[in-house]
Amino acid sequence: MSTRQLELEILRYDPEKDEEPYFQNYSVPCQDDWAILDAVNYVKENLDTTLAYRWSCHMMVCGSCGMMINGDPKLTCKTFVRDLPDKVRIEPLENFPIERDLVVVLDDVIEKLHRVKPYIIRKDPAPENEEFNQPRSALMKFKQYTMCINCMCCYSACPQYGLNPEFIGPAALALAHRYNIDSRDQGKSERLDILADHDGVWDCSFVGACSEVCPKSVDPAAALQQMKVDGAMEWWKRKMGFPGGDS
């Protein structure tokens, strides 16, 4: 198998020594079938053991190896060396504080994922001691939104989140939508106050970058636009004195 020399320009930051991040260059002999994660692993194993970054599965499941590759948020395990130029700039995901080198602080998003109540809420009792059957057509409505692996590439691509970190953001809102349109859920009106608030769906101006960079084709932008329609309908229902539609 042939090899190709790749010049990696990696953003480094040591919170104990550095005032601000800086770029460090590494020359890596890459094989044709390598993902960029393999090249970063090569740096760690052969050139610089101090480099810090997250990864786990190397197969687009764990969602931990998201980084900026030449300015675009991508999973490094899904981005192949053969598709990249000879010089590659690798930075930590944008819009997040840098913990160290390529590791970012995700506390804010974790809190938001909790805040949107991402679980089935029932007002009527759920069936006991039996399966909660759901027709396939009901499953197909929300299935794509269950594919999110929380890689946070969408947050990194979203300029609204970058400008206003209070914005709940694409992945958490898409997750809320996944439960809102689940036929077993009755918690839509309970989530509405969080989702339709100032920092909820209305902060989205449909740049659409979240869906373009999503490595799992979740399409969070679609979820957010549907939630805007839902939110407006619910607001009118409340204004007109109709009961909210929870199921």
Place this chain on the structure above:
Amino acid sequence: MSRNPYVRPISKTTWYLRNGRFRIYALREVTCLLVGFYSFLSIFALRALWQGADSWNAFLASQQSTPMVLFHAFALVYFFIYQTVGWFQLAPKAMPLMMGEKKVAASTIVLGHYLVWALVSLFLLWFVGVI
């Protein structure tokens, strides 16, 4: 080991120049200026109509000058076509359709919109006597 996360600054005034996606978005948002312009133009047209035939004919003549025709042509391409393509692409995202157990393909919904657009345009052209 102490934590000292570094927050990268974001320019509030030039962030939209950062990549192609943001630039396309900014170009879409700038069309609001044309919306504003055409709102004022409609008000001027109504005023001219209210003031009588002479005023209305003067308004029509002002719109037929070469710079105005060029401007309207530019607005048609940039504003109407760009916005139409953008909003038709959004339609299947905002209003997904289910046919039984399957989602209707986004391309089918978008094509439906173009079809309705063409039919409405043909009707309007027939209605005003162009065809």
